Amino acid sequence: MLNDFRKFLSRGNVLDMAVGIIIGIAFGSVVSSLVNNIIMPPIGLLIGKVNFSDLFINLSNKHYSTLAAAKAAGAPTINYGVFVNTVINFLIIAFAVFLMITVIYKAQKKYQKSAAPAPVTTKKCPYCKTDIPIDAVRCPNCTSDLSNIEKKS
Known part of the structure; x- marks a missing residue:
């Protein structure tokens, strides 16, 4: 006590x-x-x-x-x-x-x-729509290759 x-x-x-x-x-x-x-x-x-x-x-x-x-x-x-x-x-x-x-x-x-707003640290995977790290080149959830998508945009 x-x-x-x-x-x-x-x-x-x-x-x-x-x-x-x-x-x-x-x-x-x-x-x-x-x-x-x-x-x-x-x-x-x-x-x-x-x-x-x-x-x-x-x-x-x-x-x-x-x-x-x-x-x-x-x-x-x-x-x-x-x-x-x-x-x-x-x-x-x-x-x-x-x-x-x-x-x-x-x-x-x-x-x-x-x-100031907090810096953005995540992005949405265009395939499975889950949050992933902004620097990711492959989605850890659906294993989609994101490197080609980022180069197009």
Whole structure:
């Protein structure tokens, strides 16, 4: 069982997946920083100097001016501002992945179109219609002499 597990881990697609997950986590933290520190402050300023990460609904009877104060007091809250930031993070990550996949597919299509066709290595015997090597002068299947046919064409 340990041998099978080792074989599974050493397969290429498992390693590729692990690298993808690590890069995805790093990409997610970069996007979170982009949303929280670059995108949301100007949006909050345009809406009326609102900090989205401080938007919450207090479920207790006491008043708290900030989400941090409510959390410090242990008050139950619905943190819809944090949820808005998370939704924007998701949309940016999804759009970035969409762009990346689109570029990869276009590159693959371009590469597939520009790839040279494989060289011809076989031909059909005019008598028995089987595939034979292109340099053959006698068909190995029907033993027909092909040297005269090639000289005529």
